[in-house]
Amino acid sequence: MTRQPFFYDITLRDGNQSLKKPWNLKEKEFIFNKLVEFGVQAIEAGFPAASEMDFEAVKRLAEISPDNLVVSGLARAVEKDITAAVEALKGCNIPRLHTFIAMSPFNMKYVLNKSPQEVRQTAIEAVSFAKERMKTLGKNAQVQFSVEHFGDCSENLDFVIDTLKEVVNSGATIINLPNTVERTRIKTFVDMVEKVCNALPKDITIAVHCHNDLGMATAATVESYFAGATQLECSLNGLGERAGNTNIYEVAIALHNSGVDVPLNLSDIYELSLLVSDMSKIAIPEKAPLIGPEALAHRSGIHQDGALKTKDMEKGAYRPIHPTLIGRKDDEKIGFTSQSGKTAVYEIISDAGYPITVQEAVRITPIVKEAAEKVGELPARNIIDIYFNEVFNVKGDFRLVAFEKLSETVFNLKFFHKKEFFDMNAQGNGPIDACLSALKEAGFEQKLVDYEQYALDSEIFGSGAEAMTVIHFENINGETVVARGKDKNTLNANVKAIFNGINLMSGK
Ligand code: KIV
Ligand code: ZN
Numbered sequence: 001m002t003r004q005p006f007f008y009d010i011t012l013r014d015g016n017q018s019l020k021k022p023w024n025l026k027e028k029e030f031i032f033n034k035l036v037e038f039g040v041q042a043i044e045a046g047f048p049a050a051s052e053m054d055f056e057a058v059k060r061l062a063e064i065s066p067d068n069l070v071v072s073g074l075a076r077a078v079e080k081d082i083t084a085a086v087e088a089l090k091g092c093n094i095p096r097l098h099t100f101i102a103m104s105p106f107n108m109k110y111v112l113n114k115s116p117q118e119v120r121q122t123a124i125e126a127v128s129f130a131k132e133r134m135k136t137l138g139k140n141a142q143v144q145f146s147v148e149h150f151g152d153c154s155e156n157l158d159f160v161i162d163t164l165k166e167v168v169n170s171g172a173t174i175i176n177l178p179n180t181v182e183r184t185r186i187k188t189f190v191d192m193v194e195k196v197c198n199a200l201p202k203d204i205t206i207a208v209h210c211h212n213d214l215g216m217a218t219a220a221t222v223e224s225y226f227a228g229a230t231q232l233e234c235s236l237n238g239l240g241e242r243a244g245n246t247n248i249y250e251v252a253i254a255l256h257n258s259g260v261d262v263p264l265n266l267s268d269i270y271e272l273s274l275l276v277s278d279m280s281k282i283a284i285p286e287k288a289p290l291i292g293p294e295a296l297a298h299r300s301g302i303h304q305d306g307a308l309k310t311k312d313m314e315k316g317a318y319r320p321i322h323p324t325l326i327g328r329k330d331d332e333k334i335g336f337t338s339q340s341g342k343t344a345v346y347e348i349i350s351d352a353g354y355p356i357t358v359q360e361a362v363r364i365t366p367i368v369k370e371a372a373e374k375v376g377e378l379p380a381r382n383i384i385d386i387y388f389n390e391v392f393n394v395k396g397d398f399r400l401v402a403f404e405k406l407s408e409t410v411f412n413l414k415f416f417h418k419k420e421f422f423d424m425n426a427q428g429n430g431p432i433d434a435c436l437s438a439l440k441e442a443g444f445e446q447k448l449v450d451y452e453q454y455a456l457d458s459e460i461f462g463s464g465a466e467a468m469t470v471i472h473f474e475n476i477n478g479e480t481v482v483a484r485g486k487d488k489n490t491l492n493a494n495v496k497a498i499f500n501g502i503n504l505m506s507g508k
Contacts, residue, residue, distance in 0.1 A: 004261050006231045007248065008042040008207060009035050011276070012061070013074055015239030017047070019280055027279060028057045029064070031236070034272060039264040040248075042070035042231075044098060048088035049081040055088050063091035072096035072144065077126030086133040089141075096142040096174070097130045103160050104152035116156065120163045124170050131171030144174035146209065151179035151189050161199045168204055174231060175200060176207035177224075182214045182243075190223045197228030207231030210246045212238060217246040222254045236276045237284065237291075249273065249290050253321055269326035289320075296323055297333040299377070301341030307332050308343050336383055338373045341365060348380050349387050353457070355468075356387060357482050363504075364390045391484055392496070396503025398444075403435060403495040413438040415499070431494045432471075439502070446502060447474040453493070456486060469497040475505045 012031060016022050023031065028046070035043055045061040046054040058073045065071045071092040075081035077099050089095035101123050102112060108119050127145050134141035145167045147153065153160045164175055177196060179189050189210075197206050208224040208231075210217040221232050238247035249269045256262045273291040277284045286294040296319055298307045306317030311332065314322050319332060334344045334351075345368055346361035368386050372378040401414040406425065411434035414423050422442045428434025436446055450472040455465065467490040473481045481504050485496025 003230060004263055005225055005251075005255060006042065006205070006207075007040040007252075007264060008044065008070075008072070008231050008233045009040040009235060009248065010044045010209070010233050010245055011035065011235040011237075011239055012057075013044040013046050014209075014241060014245050015235040015237075015280075017050075018239060018241045018244070019282075021281070022053075023279070025053065025057050025060060029060065031276070031279065032061050032064075034268075034275065035236070036066060036069060037265065038268050038272060041068075041263070042072060042096070044072040044074060044233075046088075047074040047081075047085075049075060049084040055084060058085070058088035059091065062089050062095060065092050067093040070094045070096050070142070072098045075099045075126075075130070077101040077122050079126075079129055082126065082130045082133060086130075086137065089137060092137075094140045094142070095134065095137045096144055097134050098144040098146065098176075099126045099130055100146035100148045100176075100178075101126070102148035102180075103156070103163065104149035105156055106152060107149045116159055120159075120166065123163055124166050127167050127170040127172045142174060143172045144176055144207070145172040146176035146178055146207075148178060149180045150177040150192070151182065151184075154188060154192060157192055157195060161196060164196065164200060168200060173203070174205045174207055176209050176231070176233065177229070178209035178233075179211055179217070179220055180209075182211050182216060182220070186216050186220045186223060189220055190227050193224045193229055194227040205231050207233055209233035211240060212243045212245060212247075215243070217244070218250040218254060221246045221251050222258075225251075225255065225260075237273055237280065237282065239276070239280060239282070247289075249326065253290060253326070256325075257320065266325055267327040270328045290326055294333075296328065297335050298344075299335045299337050300339045301343065304334055304340055304344045304347070307334070308347055336368060336372055336378045336380075337376060338369055340369070340372070345383060345387075348383050352380055352384055354384065354387065355454075355470075355484075356391070359482055360387075360391055392486055392500065394483070394500040394503040397506040398499050398502050400495060400499040403431070403491065405431070405491060409434070411435065411438070413495070417442070417444070431491045432469075432498065435495050435498050439498070444502065446498070446505075448472070449474050449480060451494075451497070453490065467493040469493040471497040471501050473501045473505060481505055 012028055045058040048055040048058045062071045073085035073089050075085040085097050108114055130143045177193055206229045208221055208229045210220040234248035234251050235245040238244040252262050252264050284291055286292050298304045303318045310317045334347050336344045342361045342365045345365050349356040368383055397418050399416040404412045406412055409427050412425050413435055424438040426434045426438035428437050452470045454468045456468050466486050466488055468486040471483045475481050483497050483501030483504055485493045487493040
């Protein structure tokens with residue numbers, strides 16, 4: 001697919017007119033500059049005849065626009081509006097006058113109170129007038145014509161097409177086909193778009209402008225592109241009248257994922273969406289595609305497993321994009337509920353910087369699940385608390401009372417096994433060796449496979465300098481059991497790790 005989509009942004013017109021508090025000039029200018037950075041090829045800057053403020057905004061944005069950007073002003077098909085828009089667009093290198101009239105049978109009859117012939121005549125006269133006036137703005141000046149309510153024109157499509165041919169002959173080079181109110185199937189709309197594309201000369205740019213009344217504006221826009229429409233009218237965060245316009249991020253990503261060359265800086269998307277949400281005072285819904293706080297969260301065990309196995313791959317098991325494509329740094333969020341599993345426990349604890357083995361995650365998962373059943377999603381802090389409790393303080397048949405160094409090679413160990421108290425002196429080549437000798441003498445021989453000692457990162461563990469010992473035992477089934485102990489004193493860390501290990505193996 002070589003045809004590049006042309007992104008015509010309508011945030012500052014359709015989006016702005018729908019806000020409870022429309023943006024002032026300074027705010028519009030700020031968004032305008034962000035849109036330029038984002039890479040849209042055209043910006044509809046406002047409706048100059050609507051108010052003095054809109055006129056001033058279009059004038060200012062036209063003046064500051066880069067040379068390669070189309071800046072457009074909206075005008076009804078009346079001379080007064082067209083004159084105001086032409087005046088406002090004067091300072092721009094590629095000015096575009098955008099005029100429109102409704103052509104659906106319903107709107108012509110009940111809203112415009114005009115016959116189809118009168119509407120056709122109005123459209124032709126408006127475009128001819130606009131063309132003449134725009135000539136005064138230089139060779140790059142353009143005229144765009146929109147069939148308002150095109151989506152409702154299935155019964156009179158032949159009339160619309162015939163009118164558009166005349167509109168093109170009168171000087172419009174861009175024909176926009178809005179789904180002004182999304183009422184029915186996308187396929188019907190896209191088939192109509194395709195018919196217009198086939199009926200008009202190839203050098204005419206066909207545009208679509210889809211509202212999102214039924215939540216299908218993205219699909220309508222994307223499929224219209226594949227049916228022949230090149231100009232895609234979209235807005236940031238989907239701002240626009242009622243349920244909004246087509247969301248530019250969704251269209252951009254859907255096309256990108258379909259192998260289309262999308263000329264936008266996709267990595268700007270996430271930050272831009274937060275900014276627009278802030279400035280429009282319209283929160284991003286939790287489940288909003290791509291940009292919603294929950295859009296990349298996984299809670300079921302199966303999804304978490306797939307997500308984590310494909311975390312660093314460009315294509316993920318349960319996500320449409322890699323988060324970095326749109327500049328998201330929060331990665332795939334793993335939330336723990338009663339539906340989640342060991343993979344989530346493992347990930348949450350290791351992500352927080354704590355050492356955990358898969359074996360430990362498996363062991364503590366039922367306890368974490370039980371806690372989640374009571375409260376719903378469990379904060380990471382609570383999961384970490386459970387990890388500390390269960391991993392560094394394993395309850396079982398054995399209870400350490402004291403361990404002391406009596407000389408270089410002799411140590412004293414006091415402990416309970418169930419209710420029985422033991423007080424043993426033992427020799428050893430270091431504390432671990434001596435402690436295991438004492439246990440052996442008391443009848444509790446253990447098979448040590450390996451051990452390691454670490455200095456704990458006090459920033460993570462938050463308790464000043466501490467030592468951690470990791471002991472690997474082999475149990476009676478020949479399986480390796482990993483146990484940990486931590487303490488300010490290395491000697492105690494060693495013995496605590498041994499007692500955590502023997503308690504684990506005692507099966508409690
Ligand atoms: O939704 C619509 O039909 C419009 C036109 C003015 C293009 O916004
Ligand atoms: Zn609109």
